[in-house]
Amino acid sequence: MGKILFNDVRKTDNYTKNISMLFSDYELFRNKHFSELCKLHLNKHYKESSLFLTHSATGALEMIALLLDIKPGDEIIMPSFTYVSTANAFVSLGATPVFVDINQETLNIDDTLIELAITPKTKAVVAMHYAGLSNNLNVIKSICIKNNLYLIEDAAMAYGNKDDLKPLGTIGDFGVISFDITKHISAIQGGLLIINNKTFAHRASNIYHIGTNREDFNSKKTAHYEWVDLGLKFQMNELSAATLYDDLLNEEKIISHRKTLSEIYYNLLSHLEEQGKLKLINKPFLKDNIHEFFLILNTTEERDALAQYLLQCNIEAYFHYLPLHGSPMGKKYKFVGSGLCTKVSECLIRLPLHNNLTLSDIHSVCKSVDHYFINNA
Numbered sequence: 509m510g511k512i513l514f515n516d517v518r519k520t521d522n523y524t525k526n527i528s529m530l531f532s533d534y535e536l537f538r539n540k541h542f543s544e545l546c547k548l549h550l551n552k553h554y555k556e557s558s559l560f561l562t563h564s565a566t567g568a569l570e571m572i573a574l575l576l577d578i579k580p581g582d583e584i585i586m587p588s589f590t591y592v593s594t595a596n597a598f599v600s601l602g603a604t605p606v607f608v609d610i611n612q613e614t615l616n617i618d619d620t621l622i623e624l625a626i627t628p629k630t631k632a633v634v635a636m637h638y639a640g641l642s643n644n645l646n647v648i649k650s651i652c653i654k655n656n657l658y659l660i661e662d663a664a665m666a667y668g669n670k671d672d673l674k675p676l677g678t679i680g681d682f683g684v685i686s687f688d689i690t691k692h693i694s695a696i697q698g699g700l701l702i703i704n705n706k707t708f709a710h711r712a713s714n715i716y717h718i719g720t721n722r723e724d725f726n727s728k729k730t731a732h733y734e735w736v737d738l739g740l741k742f743q744m745n746e747l748s749a750a751t752l753y754d755d756l757l758n759e760e761k762i763i764s765h766r767k768t769l770s771e772i773y774y775n776l777l778s779h780l781e782e783q784g785k786l787k788l789i790n791k792p793f794l795k796d797n798i799h800e801f802f803l804i805l806n807t808t809e810e811r812d813a814l815a816q817y818l819l820q821c822n823i824e825a826y827f828h829y830l831p832l833h834g835s836p837m838g839k840k841y842k843f844v845g846s847g848l849c850t851k852v853s854e855c856l857i858r859l860p861l862h863n864n865l866t867l868s869d870i871h872s873v874c875k876s877v878d879h880y881f882i883n884n885a
Contacts, residue, residue, distance in 0.1 A: 512873060514824035515690055518755065518762070518863035526750035542749035549756045550700065553675050557683075558703040560716045561744040561752075565664040565686035568701035569597035572660055572682045574715050574738055575708045576631060578603045585625045586634035586662075587617040588831040588838070589849040594634055594662055595832055606630070607833040609845020613790060615852060616643045618845060622651050625844045630655070635680065636662035639789075640799040642671040645679045658682070658705075665799040667693050668763045681705035687752050692766055692798055692863065693759055695752035698744045715739045762863055766798040769861060769870055773801045776874035785881050801861045802828070803877075808854040814880050815857055821876040825859050 530536050543561050550559055562568045578584075580602030586594050588607035595605045606625045611618040615638040622633060633652055635643040645661075652659040659680035663669075666676040667685050677683025683702035687695040701716075703709050713723045719739025724730045744752075755762065774794055781788050787804040789797055805811040811827065818825045831850050833843035859873055 510822070512823045512860050512865075512869050513862070514826055514858070514860050516862045516864045517689060517696070518694065520751060520754040521758065522754050523751055526754065527747065530746060530750060537746050540746060540749070542746055542753045543744060546749050546753050546756060549753070554678055554702055556704070557678055558706070558709040558712065560701040560703070560712060560742070561749065562699040562701055562716075562742045563744055563748075564593075564688065564697060565662075565684045565699035566593040566597065567740075567742045568684035568699045569593060569660075569662070570600070570740070571701050571712065571715055571742055572684070573597045573601050573603070575682075575712055576658060578631070581629055582631045583627060583629040584632050584634060585617075585622060585630060587636050587638075587849070588833040588843060588845070589615060589638065589829050589853065590634075590636045590662065590832065591664070591829060592832065594636060595838070603631070604629070605832070605838075605841050607831070607838065607841060607843045607845075609843075609847065610638070610849045610852065612848065614638060614641045614643070614793065615849075616641065617648075618848075619644050619647045619651070621844050622648065623655075625842070626651075626655055626657070630657060632658040632660055634660045634662050636664070637666040637669070637676055639797065639802065640666040640669050640676075641789075641793050641796055642666070642669065642676055645671050649679065652680075660684075661702075663702075664688075664699075665691065667691065668759065668798060669796045677702045678704055681708070687748075687755075692762060693752070693755045695744060695748040695755070698748045698752055701742075711737065716742050763798050765863065766861065767795070769865055769867075770794060770797040770801055772867065772870045773859065773861075773874065776871070777803070777877060780877070780881060783881075799861075800828075800858050802856050802858045804852060805855045805857065810884075811855050811857050813884070814877070817880045817883075818873070818876055821872075821879075823860065823873055823876055825857050825873075827853070828856055828858055829853060 578601040582603045584598045585606045661680040661683040663677040664686035685700040687698035714737040719737045721736045725733040832838040
């Protein structure tokens with residue numbers, strides 16, 4: 509058996525054709541041909557939002573930080589169990605992150621702790637949808653409205669998932685999606701900024717266009733093309749957009765396939781949960797589990813031993829985030845909670861889940877997991 513990779517790149521149907529088309533006519537690059545096609549497709553999902561294709565979800569978060577005029581002393585509440593970009597986008601402008609623990613159900617921010625973290629300096633709350641599973645957004649949004657705070661959805665892993673029939677990323681003031689190589693819909697490298705608070709839409713366009721009024725100039729709303737605001741190079745490049753467009757056209761097939769794989773994992777491993785060997789995702793969330801499939805072992809030693817055993821079986825499986833509040837950089841900031849995120853981080857392992865994975869691969873992985881526990885009974 510060949511190695512079962514933790515992640516892999518989907519062999520796109522039309523990428524070579526798309527790239528050949530781009531290089532056949534410079535005007536296609538100039539007019540951002542595939543970026544515009546991607547936006548037309550995405551507009552069907554995010555009908556009431558302003559959309560900006562970015563070079564990464566990190567870039568989308570950095571745009572939000574600029575839009576909010578983040579300054580030294582501002583505080584941003586976020587889960588400790590998240591990727592470093594969630595913090596860096598705001599810390600880079602002088603803000604102070606306030607880390608909050610997670611809840612056991614979804615591994616998302618514990619909304620019962622958010623108000624304990626609010627101070628007069630708090631400006632926004634970041635709700636990161638771990639593994640693409642929705643936060644309790646009704647509660648978090650109510651807290652933000654009550655305290656006059658902005659709500660930012662870090663939906664990096666959540667493309668295709670919804671809450672109350674609304675796409676994740678469209679419920680807060682802002683949302684971000686990742687189209688990174690590790691994501692189920694991929695541009696190899698890319699992201700999406702979703703603006704739901706219309707008061708920010710026009711300025712977002714200026715920041716997106718490197719601080720210029722390009723959009724107003726192109727639509728003849730102004731006579732001069734000039735520098736009007738802060739800005740950086742946030743745009744997605746056209747080669748990435750060509751890749752993304754092919755995935756977007758196949759998104760239903762991709763998401764359906766990953767849901768099937770996730771359900772098979774669950775069904776083949778649920779007996780181990782019944783035996784108390786590990787914890788799986790809660791079954792009600794299984795229908796939205798398209799980004800990753802994780803197990804939570806009882807101890808760090810068991811997690812590490814299982815990862816090593818799977819590697820010996822030619823199967824890649826990895827841990828995930830180390831909570832930010834425990835990192836060398838994060839220790840200087842406030843943490844609210846009991847430390848559940850640390851316990852989860854120390855015991856969590858992610859199994860292979862990608863678009864090239866086959867049903868046979870899933871059975872091989874599960875058989876190896878079974879053998880590990882049989883051998884270590």
